[in-house]
Amino acid sequence: QARDDALRTGYHFQPPKHWINDPNGVMYHKGVYHLFYQYNPKGAVWGNIVWAHAVSTNLVDWTMLPPAIYPTAPFDVNGCWSGSATVLPDGTPAIMYTGIDGQNRQVQNVAYPKDLSDPFLRDWVKPDYNPVIAPGPGVNASAFRDPTTAWRGPDGDWRLVVGTKDNHLGLAVLYKSKDFKTWTPSPQPLHSGDTGMWECPDFFPVTSRGVDGSGVLRKHVLKVSLDLTRFEYYTLGEYDHAAEKYVPDASLADGNDGLRYDYGDFYASKTFLDVSGTRRRVLWGWANESDSTADDVRKGWAGVQAVPRKLWLARDGRQLVQWPVAEIESLRGGHVNVTRRVVRPGAHFEVAGLASPAQADVEASFRVRDLGRAEPWDPAWDKADAQTVCAARGADAKGGVGPFGLWVLASDDLEEKTAVFFRVFKRGDNGKHVVLMCNDPSTSSKEDGIYKPTFAGFVDVDIANNGGKIALRTLIDHSVVESFGARGRTCILSRVYPTKAIGDKARLYVFNNGESDVMVNHLNAYDMRSANITGSMERST
Ligand code: DQQ
Incomplete structure (x- = not known):
């Protein structure tokens, strides 16, 4: 209960x-x-x-x-x-x-x-x-x-x-x-x-x-x-x-x-x-x-x-x-900031200091140091949807540029975590980058019988022209992970059911499983107050 x-x-x-x-x-x-x-x-x-x-x-x-x-x-x-x-x-x-x-x-x-x-x-x-x-x-x-x-x-x-x-x-x-x-x-x-x-x-x-x-x-x-x-x-x-x-x-x-x-x-x-x-x-x-x-x-x-x-x-x-809607920001409380921090290949760090990362609002802007390391896009995927590609290449599958992003609702031993991340490929035919945004909940819960689909969308941005920069905002709310990639161009909501990463036990990390360094230009994480709920659904007769 x-x-x-x-x-x-x-x-x-x-x-x-x-x-x-x-x-x-x-x-x-x-x-x-x-x-x-x-x-x-x-x-x-x-x-x-x-x-x-x-x-x-x-x-x-x-x-x-x-x-x-x-x-x-x-x-x-x-x-x-x-x-x-x-x-x-x-x-x-x-x-x-x-x-x-x-x-x-x-x-x-x-x-x-x-x-x-x-x-x-x-x-x-x-x-x-x-x-x-x-x-x-x-x-x-x-x-x-x-x-x-x-x-x-x-x-x-x-x-x-x-x-x-x-x-x-x-x-x-x-x-x-x-x-x-x-x-x-x-x-x-x-x-x-x-x-x-x-x-x-x-x-x-x-x-x-x-x-x-x-x-x-x-x-x-x-x-x-x-x-x-x-x-x-x-x-x-x-x-x-x-x-x-x-x-x-x-x-x-x-x-x-x-x-x-x-x-x-x-x-x-x-x-x-x-x-x-x-x-x-x-x-x-x-x-x-x-x-x-x-x-x-x-x-x-x-x-x-x-x-x-x-x-x-x-x-x-x-x-x-x-x-x-901007009104949501009125719930923001305690605040943690990270500026210009480099995440090396295979590295991660904890964003510590929030009272409860299980109820938080995180805004991050990343910069990929070396887009040249992007994995080649497999033309066999041309007909596939983003979800198929992300399911084949989950958050723990090492890449060239990415996977990098956030581990949210994570337990301190990292046994439980939901990954929200980007992965960048490069096409052989036209040299253009393909940016994927994924939500991988495969390790989100130790509980049996939970449906844990990988969700994903392509992000229609020219990341090379953008100096390798891409932004992510994630609203974390106990069993909700609701993310907005590239300032709202690609959105993914996922429901997860941690057994350990609950309440004040939940943690927040930044990770990079690619070969290129990724710079966290800015990351602002906020504790979120609970909305004020009043009234009664019962009909008084
Ligand atoms: N829910 C469906 C609608 C229908 C309603 C969509 C019934 O088509 O009117 O979720 O609860």
Whole structure:
């Protein structure tokens, strides 16, 4: 029990107990952030799904509230699944969610706040005219869900997208409405792809300087979550309003080789437009456990939310960039700094001095001394994904340039540790470097039965042009390791379950298993205070 409790997070959102999954209906409304999420009020496994609710004024500290949306009517009697919020022009928020009806069909329902003067919007009313969108003829009623936030087209009508599939074809079907009540399907989908069911679609504009910049790159993003593989991908592209079509950039593929927000444990994500200050787009995503179901039942809890991340378009227009919202830094406490320290081949050193490296925020910038030592890229890997390469060359496999990076949640004997690192290869054909970012949890826990996948992504940086420099930020939170490589170009979240490296026993190291020296230009590590969690999820009757 003590260890189970020690694995709970200090600043990654999780309720006191039970199962959670997708973030839902995330929004900012009159000074308050709302996070709804899929929740089982009865246990630590998926089931009995309702929308739990929490509110915050800073995206860090949360007041837990009783579930906001739960089965009450024929159109959602078997569950209240994922959906989104839209703040209407008069300031009223509308929630659209998937109800599982009496025939186990997936239908889309609308809900409105019961009392707009309640700053927390605790109670929601579902009009009798629900469902507002039912699966039409030819639509797979058991795969028709997760409505997006609505947007208005040039004609002023509302539009939203629902995820579905037609055999193996994943589809984002478009619906239009004038009043949020009567919705008409568009004859063709906004987009589709041969990747199986599209869960939790998200469709929104981005620019290369936040949301509203002028004279900057502007694109649309379509993200989908694939139930077959349990990962998400996104494309960047153009929204053709006349044709009601989304057209991904030609260089970007739909599907398994697509770009990902996160190359680790991150699913069913959703963004919202935060109009509280400088307009920004904020991303929420769910991180599932990777221990066993029996572990979850014993622990009594399962699932966390990744930290909210600001998201924008990279200046080169090739990908999105993410960074933990700045508010997270308000939790930073004790601080340790390392400057210009060289890590020789095969060497490591401890970053000592934090009160608890099990709950920390680490920002490091590295400089590779000799890129000439990069291992040759094996052309056989051209078709492989980063994960395959990193799994073949884990953190302990000696390299040329790298593996170098952090050992987090490490025990003092180093028997337990999770490695977050870079490894650099050089291509024979064009002399370009290939940079990989990996998360290797293979020695993260002595416990049996834990799923410990290696996660990895390529990092689209020209490291030679950058003087051999590359940055890494890692948020450590007991059983969460959430990393941002190259200032947010490649992100990886991993769940780990140390048995020894828990609480104040956990340690933090820098390591280098390559042949080239690596300089730690700067490393700033901070103790993180726990978020302030108040309120109650129980409904007082
Ligand atoms: N989770 C919800 C569904 C969604 C899936 C059910 C994605 O609405 O498609 O809990 O994790």
